[in-house]
Amino acid sequence: MSLLWQKSGVEVDACIQSFLAGDDVQLDREFFLHDIEASHAHAQGLASIGILSQDEYTALAAGLDALAADWRAGAFVLDERFEDGHSAIEAVLTERLGDAGRRIHTGRSRNDQVLVATRLWLRERLDELASTCGEVATIALDRAEAEAKLPMPGYTHLQRAVVSSAGHWWAAWAEAFIDNASRARATRDWIDANPLGTAAGYGVNLPLERDAATQALGFARLQVNPGYAQLSRGKFEMAALEALSSATLDLRRFAWDVSLFTTAEFGFVQLPARYTTGSSIMPNKRNPDVVELLRASHAVVAAARAEIEQVVALPSGYHRDLQFTKGPLVRGLGHGLRALALLPDLMRSLQWRREAMAAALDPSMYATDLAIELARDGIPFREAYRQAADPARWAERDPMDSIDARVSPGAPGALRLETLRQRLAAFDEGKA
Structure with missing residues (x-):
């Protein structure tokens, strides 16, 4: 299949093209339905200014719906036949609809395609983050209320300090995750701006209905300046990872407490068997491996943010370097959210060994x-x-x-x- 940007007489080197494409095809599977959704809005806008006839728009809308249905059913696979998800949408529409498919890219660039698809995806991930943090906070509050008078040692420097309570311990996590939920919501509101119609960062000589597209895609506002749309790539991704890292930082400290409390030296906590694994050599061992991997998960999120920060050490405008922001974004948010999703059940299931806690109060x-x-x-x-x-x-x-x-x-x-x-x-x- 020829490339969208390929010119007559230009030979494509297979090794170079493989490097250029990188993991985009695999990564774009995360964003594919969002790219289709944005293509709907763009096609509607082109029809409203007369670039597409009503028949062409109707055909494109149906074609996009059919492609989305094929994707969900597994009848269409985004694979190495395509350079990326954006080119796959155009290629399929062209194959199925002819000239109508060839018109879909009028007035847009792959730059604003990836921006808007990523933005829509980030909104969903931040909603998921906020919801999980709210659930965690609720569980912690319920346990704080139920165990408000359960004595346990309070520590500083990992040394016994004062008498505290399980309720106080739980309330700390409750307030932490209320803050984390609020930060996720605030970050979602901050990035809720529509970049569609900014093209390659300088707009186009068409009166695109950007405000209508903003409303159609459910964005709170228009990202007005096309240059800023390019500047926000990486910046908004880092903001989402920062909101996530606020939660995984607390997850790490919670997991640290639990891993300490499960040791024989403390003996405060009993974990359900499903959170532990056995040793490959020591028959007597049950290891809190799930908790330890939760503790390590913050590193994945923090590393993803740091990786993106290094990539965006760039002047203004679009640069192909930005392609390398996609991998750490998907990896960091995916892993962090999967880790946090395990926390509510862990919090509900954690059982105190009251006798050991009482014995530690000297x-x-x-x-x-x-x-x-x-x-x-x-x-x-x-x-x-x-x-x-x-x-x-x-x-x-x-x-x-x-x-x-x-x-x-x-x-x-x-x-x-x-x-x-x-x-x-x-x-x-x-x-x-």
């Missing part, structure tokens, strides 16, 4: 309570601190008294879960 962990009590009774805090540091003054206490006494806002004795629920409810209503 008298030294009440020293801070003692210092605050002495200061509250009028002793200057530094003197109270000195007196409370004396092990002779440490005594076994009721951990529930320690939890109940910690009443500063957000502390174990005053979790303010209702405030977090209100924020989550506002997010669910689209107001966050």
Whole structure:
């Protein structure tokens, strides 16, 4: 099959062409239906300004619908016959419809094709991210409420510090993922701009109905300047990965806690068997491999963002370098979202070993309570601190008294879960 850009008398070297195409055919499978959707809007716009007749537009619309149906049914496969998904759409329409198919590319470039298809795909991925983060926050809030009075050690520097509670631990993840959900929603709103009709970055000498295409594709606004549309490639992808990395960063720290708590040295957490695997040599082992791979997943997302950042070290305008932003985008978002999708069930399934948690509460962990009590009774805090540091003054206490006494806002004795629920409810209503 000849290439869209191939000129008469120009020989195509197979090795060079393989390098130029790279993984585009495989990667474009992610965006193919979005490219078809955008082609619908573009064809409608061409018909509205008289470039396509009504019959041609009707045929193209039906042809695009048929191609989408063939794709979903597996009757059409995007493979190495094509340079990329964009050229495949035009080639199939031309083969099936003749001149009407040859007209579909009027007034657009593969540059704005990839921009709009990617933008539509990113909106879906960010919606998925926001939804998952909201679900995680809900589970964490429910468990915080149910386990608000379950004592557990609080740590700093991985050393026993003060008496805390499982409710306090869960509430931290709840608030983290409310923020992550809000960031995903805000990023989606920020990138919700239509680049279709910007062509190669300088517009075209046609009165394209860009506002109508914006409405047809459900974008919140038009990305006005064609030069900025090119500048946003890579920039918007990095923003989406940054929103995802905010969540996978918290996922990593959650997984770290769980992996520590499952060790015999801690023994606080029992994982369901489905989250563990056996050793190939040690019959006694059950390893928290799922949790460890969740912990490592942030690296994939962060690396993808860094890779794109290096690619876009470019002047303004389109450059073929930008083709290399597609792979890390698909890889980073795909892996990160798959990892996060496992978190809700893990959170629901995690079981505490209460006896081990209680046994880890030693008298030294009440020293801070003692210092605050002495200061509250009028002793200057530094003197109270000195007196409370004396092990002779440490005594076994009721951990529930320690939890109940910690009443500063957000502390174990005053979790303010209702405030977090209100924020989550506002997010669910689209107001966050």
